[in-house]
Amino acid sequence: MSSALLRHPRLITLEGGEGAGKTTAINAARDYLRGLGHEVVLTREPGGTPLAERIRGLVLKPDEEIAAEPLSAEAELLLVFAARAQHVRRVIQPALQRGAFVLSDRFTDSSYAYQGGGRGLDAHWIADLERRAVGLLPGLTLLLDVDVAIGRARANGRDLWPDRIESEQDDFFQRVRAVFRERATQDPQRFAVIDASQAQPAVAAAVAAAVAQRLQQGGLA
Template identity: 45%
Template sequence: MSTRGLFISFEGIDGSGKSTQVGLLADHLRARGREVVVTREPGGSAGAEEIRALVLQGDPDRWSAETELLLFTAARRDHLERLIRPALAAGKIVICDRFADSTRMYQGLSRGDLRATVDQLHDLMIGVEPDLTLLIDMDPAAGLARAKARKGIEERFEDFGTDLQTAMRAGFLALAQEFADRFTVIDGARTVEAVTADVVAAVDRKLT
């Protein structure tokens, strides 16, 4: 591994268990003596966390897809400048719960036909892709039920229902084919331990 560090993202529909796997992977890597930064999107920096509250709370129709795209891009730019780039430059492993692929799905496809615009903004303002993206694949109905059971305050996207979750799953799997060089798809409909074993194996391959 180069001194630049390693950038890992987790993707998946709501309730897929990716956030649990983020924490377990971080524990595994730290036990091996790695310096790890765990972060999330939207969020991860002070400014981006403020934007997170704007986009993840409120009525489902609070923002148009175009407005969401601009808000998410602004949050990601602040996140990149203030946390991701400095951590990678210091040789740390950055593990991010969602990154640009979620925007490609939520705003680019499922909330409007904006994929080309998403990619244009990404190229202009972000210009970074993860070294490895772990897609935790999950049945949409099961994932939504698990997500709703959390009873969190950030339920705006969950309130779009199963149709959005189904479109998201199909979109993520299509992205995994489009960016096959960095995506690894992992079956999330198993025990936490089985999923973690596959996650760790994929990361270990990247580190060797």
């Protein structure tokens, strides 16, 4: 894959910390686009293909053997990018090439936030992996922004068995949120920041409005 990043207008990603409500948001975006007659492919990261889902299991829900040998931050990052490279080639690119919209629950911004901000890995290394293994930028990234305490309370009420990322401490998620917000500030043409502290219907309406606005501006043509 080329080392240049191609911003694709029909690739829409949803980002945010734990408990931000990405499921509500992605469903709202899907329903809006399908209502206009577009083909929409829903997918997620890590994952999206059978192999990438197996890698997801290593990253998020390690088996007994892996639990006895915890993943280093560097191994976690490389596994996530291995899954993403497979995901891009097997799911995202074919869907975009046939004219579909792709809605992905997380994409490369999560690596900057979680492995960069949360784990403290070098953002330049992440950027190099992004260029070499991914090559794509979303045309629109919906950032579901919510206070860490609110998001974690929601996640704790939902997940009886937190995965290895969800089990991190508050300071980890504060760093994650800070990187997401910084990236949104640095690239306002790509990001739409949604106040995810609102009730689900309000979040869904804000997401649909952000997608509609971008379509009207010609940014998702």
